[in-house]
Amino acid sequence: MDELVLKEQIADETEMSRRAFLQGTGLLLGFALTGASTESVFAAPASQVVENEVTGAFAPNGFIRINPTGAVTLVIPMIEMGQGVYTSLSMLLAEELEVKLDQIQVQHAPPNHALYVNSIIGIQNTGGSASVRAFWTPLRQAGAVGRNLLIAAAAKRWNVDPATCRAKDGVVFDASGSKHLRYGELAKAAAKLPVPPAANVKLKDPKDFTLIGTRAKRVDSSIKVDGRALYGIDTRLPGMKVAAVAISPVLGGKAKTVDEKAALAVKGVRQVVNIDETVAVVADHTGAAKKGLEAAAITWDDGPNGKVSNADIVKQLEEESKKPGAVARNVGDVGKALAEAAQRVDAIYQVPFLAHAAMEPMNCTVHLQKDRCDIWVGTQAPTITQSQVAELTGLPKDAIKIHNHLIGGGFGRRLEADGTILAVKIAKHVDGPVKVIWSREEDIQHDMYRPYYLDRLSAGLDAAGKPVAWTHRIAGSSVMARYYPPYVKDGLDPDAIEAAAEPPYALPNIHVDFVRVEPRGVRTSWWRGVGPTHNVFVVESFIDELAHAAKQDPVAYRKGLLGHNPRALAVLLLAAEKAGWGSPLPARHGCGISVQFAYGSYTSQVAEVEVAADGSVKVKRIVCAIDCGMYVNPDTIEAQVQGGTLFGLTAALHGSITFKDGRVEQSNFDSYLPMRIDEVPVVETHLIRNAEAPGGIGEAPTAIVSAAVTNAIFAATGKRLRSLPIDMDSLKSSS
């Protein structure tokens, strides 16, 4: 997006919020609810979308609403896409507010940078494995502020010292326990009391937590087992039409011929919208829209990118990566150390473009009117979406109402507003609300892909095999430079080099740099795990190469380089121990290990694989040790380790998007393969408990798994894989 727009947006919202804050909490509440609608279009089961404004509420901050009936609402700043934030963030609030988890309903926060920014990311985005890390303190503080005010209101009514009262399960009790008042009964009185600064309230000692750290049940499960859960794609509005879309197969192309007459002849088709880059057929239902789109028999003018191919993209990376890039880290004298080393190891690694392929295909419902634009979508980036729609429509930002929804798998795809922008462009031509649904093929072929990277590495080992020199050059697209330019300083993309600039090992002479190479005709973006997903594969494979060159066991070699890094060492040793590292294995079986520090968490994985004579790889078992500091819900962590591991493993085994004649060669789940139940390994999680600051979990297992698997393949076959996805043909047994 436009850098200026984002800067302005943040400045605007900060200013609006500052003014709102100065004028008191009443306005703050009003501001917070500007994005919520009063329409009761949706059924709203507990803990789903609560679109009705809570009036007369106790609202001491952006997060809490308590109404006189006693309903407690968490205005949740982050979106639920499977990672469990409805539950974990509710747990953080409930712990200090002293309510039971099942007393809380959640309402999606409207776009509001000042109230709901994710402090780790710097934007109101759900991503970066940052939700618990960012809201660990603010939500507990919010809960404590609320509890203190409710207790104060009760104490005032009883004319007693608040210090003698206590709160539990949404009720305030006096010292004797004989008097009690429910939060709902206190809401109006508490709303009149001055709100103490959040930083001044005393928070519980973690040893007194009764909810945080427990295996509390997910609050969004029950609506997801009987069809009640509403995702963006489930939006239904009075008078709504549905649009099926065909987007130019080549980026920058446009429709050449469209048989509108044939499309309009299909029963239920109402309109054909041709906006050059995309043709939309608008109909009463998706079935008619898709049938009409087929009848339209669209032909395309490919435009300037009709010759784009993977071969050319890789060739460009090979050439550009020979030149020095922006320096991410430079310690010691790498050139000298490399020249004097007893042994030198060089390698080139490559990872492919990847699609997100979330189960819920891209979709967005828009009702564009003269003075407002309502948007029903599941988005990880509500403020960015609002700004981009404001720019496109010319409407003020507060006229852009974002009705956020559960997301049927985000994985970074919904950090981009392109799906919403396309829907608004189509809605400009449609009278009334329109739901734009992409087919699976459109979803895969018009994704914004994890960049293709090419990495060059060299290391020098001393006579004992220790790495005395380490150079690593990363070449590829800079997502950050497009998405959030202020974070890129002197050409250095902090995401592209994350987990490469600072490997966990003792490396006395290290030089890491980044060469930005933008592929023509390809859109790139965030993909679960972002920078580390690429870099940990490279770094952990290369350190394995060094262990082999030094003729040392991979665990022992890493252990020797982690003496200064006790948390990394601890996860390494725990994973190795739980996996039974070193136990004898049959022929063509092998174990591989990897270690990472990313997203504030330390992770180590051991993969056990079997490589068949025909080269096919069976991953039999994954053992994961993780230290993510203080944690909220260990069951969610295990679920994320299982799921995140499979997300990364799917990519390692099957994932690759390739271009030919400007077009993506994959189209559906038969050519962009997901893992299925019959090929998944058992994933074991071993969680270290400590009092360190909370770390992220959603992406850690995704980033770490591929190196553990390719290192295991090396152990099983002696074949070092330096590119993904795994080339099974290269693993055929020669005997």
Place this chain on the structure above:
Amino acid sequence: MAITLKINGTPHEVDVDGDIPLLWVLRDVLGMTGTKFGCGQALCGACTVHLDGQPVRSCQTPVDSVGDSAITTIEAIGKTPQGAALQKVWLELEVVQCGYCQSGQIMSAAALLKDTPKPTDDDIDAAMSGNVCRCGTYQRIRAAIKHAAGV
């Protein structure tokens, strides 16, 4: 053309072309959005419903091919013994993440348990490998099916 469909025990009349997939009739015409769209090509199982107790992919089932068959969707599978048992263990074992594929997963699992009350791992692989989950809940899906079946 007017077509009468028997869905979850209730007749519904719809007026659409006969080649329109059942999925869109359920979701868009009748507003039963629990059945999900995932791929449109019977490759992911998100749209699974039962026709006379047998699992079918509604995205590839023309509405005029349904005839008198009884359609069961996720909204009513809890009224069958298998569906109720699966929904219960799905909650006990915390299977869901994003949840989008889970309607189809439960519909496939309910059909499996109806025909094979004590499934082996191979039975589970055969019955469930048509259902894709990008969140990676497979380990818990397998455990939940076994738990519901008491194996």
